[in-house]
Amino acid sequence: MADKYATFNADGTLNLRLIKGLHAIPKGATPVDERQWQRLINETDGIWTLGGDGTITKEPLPAVGPDYAAIERQWRDGEIESVKWLRERHRDQQELDIATTLTDSEYAELLAYVQLLRGWPQAKSFPNQMYRPVAPGWIAEQVS
Template identity: 50%
Template sequence: MYKLTNNAEVVIRVDDGAIVPRGHRFWDDYEAWLLSGGTPMPADTMSLESTERAWRDAEILRVKWLGERHQDEILLKGKTTLFDSEFTELLTYLQALRNWPQSTGFPVRDNRPLAPVWVSKYGV
């Protein structure tokens, strides 16, 4: 028996939990099993809320270092990478991310808080 994953190129062999990507030597066994009438178990699905919370958590981790670096640069009395206005935008964005699960637009993807455009220039 096999179980689908959220990636169409990967299945799980249920007997031993082996992860079988397309091209692996066990993929042929999977296809033969399908041809003989086998029906794979459906993929586990995260709820939309869980998926969006996971995105939010990853997004916070992705950008918060910019604010931390800015604060460190201030403490060291050095030149800051961010302008004060960018730092304020970043803090506002981080707060919007933290508040998003309680907002009326949650968990609709189109309602995600938008990162400031300038964030991308820092390779984030």
């Protein structure tokens, strides 16, 4: 009599691997021979399933691609952080009533760029990197 068992979820995928004497063996658990047991515990590169005929097989793991939306949100967040200092410097200079480093039109461009970044995840072309908001060229020339 087998002392190793497996249980399967309603969709047929492997749920538990059990050893008699260590675990309570539920009704309906599938007995597993030593060879199959070793495969069940060592081969984790797929999804083990129980077929309607009682055979246990391993299916390949589903392919998982990059999460482009998450990548683009991270890029967007980094871009906003990278220009905050320009906005803060300009506001500080205005409050101190001293000459601003940015012109009024540059400041307006900066604010418009930040708004485009905030709206990027809602854009129809999101998350296609080809359509990312483009920073005004003068931003790269600023020294923090």
